[in-house]
Amino acid sequence: MRGRHRFAIPFLQYLDTHGEVDVPLPAWTSDIERLQKLYEQMVLARTLDQKAVALQRTGQLGTYPSTLGQEAVGVAIGLAMQADDVLVPYYRDAIAQILRGMPPENILLFWGGEERGSDPGGASQDFPPCVPVATQLSHAAGVATAMKLRNESRVTLVTCGDGATSKGDFMESLNLAGVWQLPLVVVINNNQWAISVPLKQQTAAQSLAQKAIAAGIDGTQVDGNDVIAVYDAVKTALDKARKLRQPSLIEAVSYRLSDHTTADDASRYRDQKELNVHWAEEPIGRFQHFLHTRGYWDEAREKALQAHCRETVDAVVAAYLAAEAENPEAIIDYLYAFLPAALEEQREAIGRKAEVLNGQENPGA
């Protein structure tokens, strides 16, 4: 092998941490409604998220992973993808799923302990949120392989956290995307914490985007709290995958303002001072400042939006709480396309046991 290769990782940021701009904005930002929608959806995401946490605290929801502070990443993905693209999400992508057509109450159903909550509604080929870290990367590479083999112009987008980049599945999938030139976009939501492990204990690499270099694909780092930058990077990557069949990796640098999940207590391992610094850089405040400065937003709109979000979330919670119980046999009915003869007795036993449990819960019923 001859020669030495030099690489650079581009960093994309339009809004600084105060929401000020001193670089030319991408052309699509002339679409003011799009900018407003990005903002509105971030606010909706946060309202729904905080409601989900409240539901968990009051015993009405199971363990839930908050997306507080990472709204820009989910909203950008949800709005940038086409309907027939496929999203392969990890477990912090609620707003992206909702923007692709998932009834929001399904997010609550999923974390409330119902398999039905993984139903994405409109985008029926999307995957359910993936809990085993990084395993979804190779599903996405497989979906993208099918798209490529069929010569389609659709794109697969997969998300993961910063912790996932330490796993083999991440690198194996990136590697394959390079070798097979798959229509795949990988977005790392680098919120800088994998439960209690900070990024510097996850990797010695200067960026996560540079992991793309080893796979021979493009890697870009973006300010993950700058929704213009994230949207622009995702859109560019989707276009490149769609038109040129080239994969890419985006590292969206954000920050997890919440605990890992409602079962976690970040004060055990994270300094409040650090948290304060990052609160000052969160995505919604800075984008609101930008919109105000440009005259695209005002108090009246903000008031109306807040009311709309409250009403929407109340309706979502009502729909969640009113969801009819699934029949107990569902726990075995979807195991195979057809119930094997060997399981018929167990299916009957499930029904009987559910009746007994139901009788214990409702004596006299």
Place this chain on the structure above:
Amino acid sequence: MNKPGLELSVPDTESVTIAEGTLVEAVTLALRYEMARDDCVVILGEDVGVNGGVFRATEGLQKQFGSNRVLDTPLAEGLIAGISIGMAAQGLKPVAEIQFMGFIFPALEQIACHAARLRNRTRGRLSCPLVIRAPFGGGIRAPEHHSESTEALLAHLPGLRVVVPSSAYKAYGLLLAAIRDPDPVIFLEPKRIYRAQRQRIPNDGQALPLDTCFTLREGTDLTLVSWGAMISECTQVANDLATRGISIELIDVATIKPLDMETIVTSVKKTGRCVIVHEAPRAGGVGADIAAQVNEQAFLELQAPVARVTGFDTIMPYARKEDIYMPNTIDIQSQIEKTLNFS
């Protein structure tokens, strides 16, 4: 490439009947037949393309169907299983090869956490019609990690089918069934008998039933239950005993997950005696489950305890000592005699 559900008609050249073939040739034949019939079938794995697989199970397929249908993957078993799941969710029918079962472990997370669960966790919206083929078992003097029988690990997982052919004819029909099955199937090929025997295989695209035991030989004195390569030893013992007037009913389990206990229990109720033979270690083996279910369902008809002839609960030894580990005809015959003489 067609959308899911669309199938190509079978080319005339495929309707030939070959007179004889080995088990590994039967695998190739089934793959070729189904690839011609259904263009959703895609083969992938390490060395499966140009090289035709290290055992030549995919020989000639890339040449015939092209590199979009037979994909040489990077060397990463977890990835092979993972992308198969993504492809299957898109309606393709991936048939992935794991080069040896000893290397299936990186893929186990994908198999257990995703392939087996995708239909259930999406309430039927997405499914996973994939096949993962892997040669398994000992007896070919292979290096470390090339001889294990860990089918019980897979058979424990709800949502999977685990299928083990015992002959060329079975391999052809069961592999066709596995590919056509709408759910994930682990297809374990007993490599010790890959080339042991040539058998007549009508290349007619006829699948054999899954979830069904095959009664290879009817008998009245004892039910002998096994699968895979051990069927050869069991057949030999049953033949020998027949010359002494002992009548063995030999059952080839074939699909070890889910288990067709009805066939086994019906047989044991008739014979009153049951011996299970498997190459895998004894503890937690599939034989334990079969024995437990026979006890549950045929207790009053049993005239002797259900017995097992298995590998030892130790690491598969290297080649020089593998004969000590492997169950053989003497082990099987002596257990059968003990069970027959039990009183």
